[in-house]
């Protein structure tokens with residue numbers, strides 16, 4: 034079995050990170066349990082991509098400022114970040130952009146998935162405060178993907194994680210060493226004299 038790859042949930046408090054975590058891992062939405070996350074949770078799940086199982090290792094933590102001390106441990110080694118904002122809250126998108134900055138400072142290569150949560154609220158008449166166009170424009174600057182989801186209805190949640198798994202599968206198939214170039218200049222190895230003069234220290 035391949036090891037799970039690290040995906041972290043980021044975003045302002047109450048934006049819906051734990052609800053997304055539960056919807057993805059357990060296909061469940063608990064509208065009654067609205068406790069703030071205080072620690073860090075982890076869960077993993079296999080997603081099949083082209084006949085191969087890709088293991089998504091998902092991390093959830095608190096969105097509140099005082100827990101940001103956890104960040105180095107939380108960010109380190111993340112290959113993908115689901116950066117959440119609530120589609121009905123502009124400040125949550127501003128916080129999402131700060132999260133992207135922090136994430137990139139730790140892991141520059143981490144792929145960002147900007148995720149507008151609670152989309153069902155818009156369907157039921159609440160005003161949308163963050164336009165898809167403004168998010169898409171920002172996403173282009175940072176080579177991010179954009180999804181609008183609802184953990185309540187499940188809308189687009191599977192699609193989001195399938196895209197994350199597919200992107201990871203593609204990257205992990207790329208060769209890690211440069212291909213051998215048969216036309217490259219020949220390198221001549223010079224013979225090393227058996228008795229060399231001493232030029233380094235003895236320690």
Ligand SMILES: Nc1nc2c(ncn2[C@@H]2O[C@H](COP(=O)(O)OP(=O)(O)OP(=O)(O)O)[C@@H](O)[C@H]2O)c(=O)[nH]1
Nearest residue numbers: 046047048049050051052069070096151183184185
């Ligand atoms: N309508 C609706 N409510 C949601 C959705 N996702 C989350 N919520 C609600 O938003 C509130 C916060 O959700 P959480 O998932 O706990 O948010 P969080 O980002 O984990 O919060 P912290 O742990 O405090 O950072 C809860 O009352 C959820 O029921 C959604 O898709 N639709």
Ligand SMILES: [Mg+2]
Nearest residue numbers: 050051069070
């Ligand atoms: Mg939470």
